[in-house]
Amino acid sequence: MRDDPTVVSLVTRAAASDQGAWDEIVDRYAPLVWSICTGFRLSTHDVEDVAQNVWLLLVGQLGTLREPAALPGWLATTTRRECLRVVTAARRSERLGTELDEAAQFVADTVVDEEILAAERNAALRAAFAELPPRCQELLSMLLSDPPRSYGTISTTLDIPIGSIGPQRARCLERMRKSSALLGLTEVGVNFPGGDPGA
């Protein structure tokens, strides 16, 4: 999302000493940093090491990021580089050759683009969800709970007739679809994972 105004605004505000904006950046993109670390199968200690450095590097570069809107890409690349540093240090101690390092680099490069897209999609979905009225959030949360709640339970808990759960669900989802967060997402062609969403 090169022109995502939310990200640009968050970066600009965080650079101007707004801790709240920084917290929101971390809330939005911690899942991206986390999932990349998980993909490298690092120990908890190494994950801490990587994440500390990634966030510190970002704090240090807030004012000088050339393209604030490209923040997710920057975070993914930096996290990947930090993970590789840790993995390479471990490999060296196991006396394995550089071919393995090159293989790791290749895997990291190909995986990371999908990670960025998924992270942007997820951040937009969470933002759209957060903008919904409380009633919609409650209903969708119950529909998404694991294990799923029955319509009977939902009807009792939210005090709505069973017959109107379906129509309300449709209205809430339509609201989400029309939110600025999701409209921005589709404009730049970030689509449903691996799918043909129009089908």
Add this chain to the structure above:
Amino acid sequence: MRNGWDDEQLLGALREAIRARRAVPSWFVEMGKNAYAWHNIDAELAQLTYDSQAETKEPAFMRSEAASIRALTFTSARLSLELEVGENSLIGQVIPPQAGTLETHTKAGLTTSRVDESGYFAVEPIPASPFRLRFQTAGGVDVVTGWITL
């Protein structure tokens, strides 16, 4: 289909987005938020580039006495900090050698040590983990390590 997502796909994508957020431990998020304390501190980050403990995988009985001292190196664009973890103190040297001050930051606060002309310094006692070291000179050098856990 305005957004390319039908109801089931949108609900599925939302489920995945929420799952991805919940998978992240709270300490991980907190650590990210706390990093902001370093905003506007104009120090260059020195990365861990060597850790003797990560290198020695052979059984303890094969190690020499000297090798059991843990050595760490942090490197930034303009200098390195070499550290040795002794029994009661942390000793180290700034490479290339230069005088300055060394701040030791822990969660409890910070202490300051002197770095002599040869770049040598000592921190006593060994600071509580995690901690980080910040080296500054009168000439404007300002370098800080990542958080160190011993």
